[in-house]
Amino acid sequence: xxPLVVGSFTPSVLLDVAATTGQLAAHDVAVSEEPVASSPxxxxxxxxxxxxxxxxSPDNVLAYRFSPGNPLGAVSDVRxxxxxxxxxxxxxxxxxxxxxxxxxxxxVGVDVPTSGFxxxxxxxxxxxxxxxxxxxxxxxxxxxxxxxxxLAGDCAATMLNAGNELVAEAAGCARxxxxxxxxxxxxxTVVAVAAVRRLGLDxxxxxxxxxxxxxxxxGLVPDGVVDPAALATLVRxxxxxxxxxxxGVDALASALETGSGxxxxx
Numbered sequence: 001x002x003p004l005v006v007g008s009f010t011p012s013v014l015l016d017v018a019a020t021t022g023q024l025a026a027h028d029v030a031v032s033e034e035p036v037a038s039s040p041x042x043x044x045x046x047x048x049x050x051x052x053x054x055x056x057s058p059d060n061v062l063a064y065r066f067s068p069g070n071p072l073g074a075v076s077d078v079r080x081x082x083x084x085x086x087x088x089x090x091x092x093x094x095x096x097x098x099x100x101x102x103x104x105x106x107x108v109g110v111d112v113p114t115s116g117f118x119x120x121x122x123x124x125x126x127x128x129x130x131x132x133x134x135x136x137x138x139x140x141x142x143x144x145x146x147x148x149x150x151l152a153g154d155c156a157a158t159m160l161n162a163g164n165e166l167v168a169e170a171a172g173c174a175r176x177x178x179x180x181x182x183x184x185x186x187x188x189t190v191v192a193v194a195a196v197r198r199l200g201l202d203x204x205x206x207x208x209x210x211x212x213x214x215x216x217x218x219g220l221v222p223d224g225v226v227d228p229a230a231l232a233t234l235v236r237x238x239x240x241x242x243x244x245x246x247x248g249v250d251a252l253a254s255a256l257e258t259g260s261g262x263x264x265x266x
Contacts, residue, residue, distance in 0.1 A: 003030035007042050007051040009111075009142040010162045011035075011199060013209075014084070014220070038141045039115050040071040047076055055084065058187050058226075059116025059234045065262060067251045069244045071112060079264040082224035087188035089212050090117070090161035090179040092124040096172035098156060100128035103176075106156035109140040109149050117143075117159040119237040120186070124159075124177040132241070161188060163199040163209050170205060180218040183237065187230035188218070226263050232256060 006015065015031055018024045024031060034051065036042040039060045045051040054060075063070040064078050094102065103125060110118040122132050138155055140146045146158040151171055160168055169175065179186045201209060213219045221227075235252050244251040254260050 003032040004052045005032050005034055005050070006053045006055060007034050007036040007045055008055040009036055009042075010144055010164060012055060013163075013199060036142065037145070038111055038139075040112060043072060043076075043078065046078065047072075053081075057116035057234075058083075058231060059119060059238060061262065062234060062238060062252060062255055063114065063116075066255050067238075067244050068246060069251075071114060077261065079261060080226055081264045083187060083221040083226045083230075084224070085188045085213075085218070085220045086215075086230070087179045087186045087218040088162045089165045089218055090120065090159060090186070090188055091165055092121055092128075092157060092176045092178075093150065093160045093165060093168045094157040094174045094176050095150060095153065096174065098174050098176070100130060100176055103128070103130045103157060104134045106135050107138050107154075108135045109138050109146045109155035109158035111141060111143075111146070112139050113137050114242055116234065116237075117161075119234075119241045120179050120183055121159045122241045123237055124179065124182050127177055127182045163201060163205075166201060166205045166208055170202075178218075183233055184217065185227055185230040186218070186233055187221075187227060228256065231262070 012033060015033055019031065036045065039056065042051065042054050042056055043060060043064050046054050058080055061078050061080050064072065064076055066075060068075055108121070110121060112118065140149045140155065140158070143160060143162065143164050147160055147164040147168060149155045150158050150168060150173060157176065235255055239250060239252055255262055258266060
């Protein structure tokens with residue numbers, strides 16, 4: 001059986017549980033999970049066939065399907081197949097002792113400045129009274145890499161989720177604002193579960209992770225159905241913080257229309 005190659009930013013606990021409980025085998029599916037360094041790298045691999053599936057932010061699908069100004073410089077037929085989670089604790093985290101006021105002039109880590117998590121970061125910072133021009137953006141790549149940078153002092157704040165935020169909290173980092181508070185309803189992507197082994201969490205953090213997975217506001221999406229209101233949130237973030245006009249028309253003007261191709265089968 002040829003495995004499906006899945007590209008993810010953070011090791012997928014959900015895939016791990018599906019494999020160890022025999023659910024993948026029961027459906028005659030084999031999966032090979034590959035780490036990706038950034039969203040441009042992930043979509044480049046999807047398009048050249050190196051990856052079969054990407055566990056990613058739906059905002060990335062918006063960008064690479066509708067926006068010619070995306071990091072790859074071209075639009076492509078990429079689609080959302082199913083919803084996975086609502087953000088899994090996605091929030092803006094600062095080094096221990098950091099306050100919102102300390103963001104002014106600080107180095108703030110992002111995947112790339114045009115990624116979905118970066119757009120959410122802009123909204124969360126705005127909610128704290130800190131504008132995009134008030135801090136220095138540094139591109140640090142995937143969420144685990146940004147966690148390492150935060151703990152090492154290479155950035156003052158960054159967006160974390162999917163267990164990475166729990167490690168940051170355990171290290172004394174400050175949660176300054178959450179996507180579930182500012183950007184609801186939100187649609188995230190990175191999956192999670194067998195957290196002790198898969199993500200290196202201790203028992204207490206693993207239990208918190210499982211609780212987060214069950215959360216109706218930022219946990220898993222059990223039926224996999226994509227919430228149109230959550231997609232509308234992502235479109236609003238992108239048109240607010242990264243507007244793009246193509247031939248006099250907003251690049252995302254038709255993104256939410258039936259038949260746009262954003263969500264497979266709709």
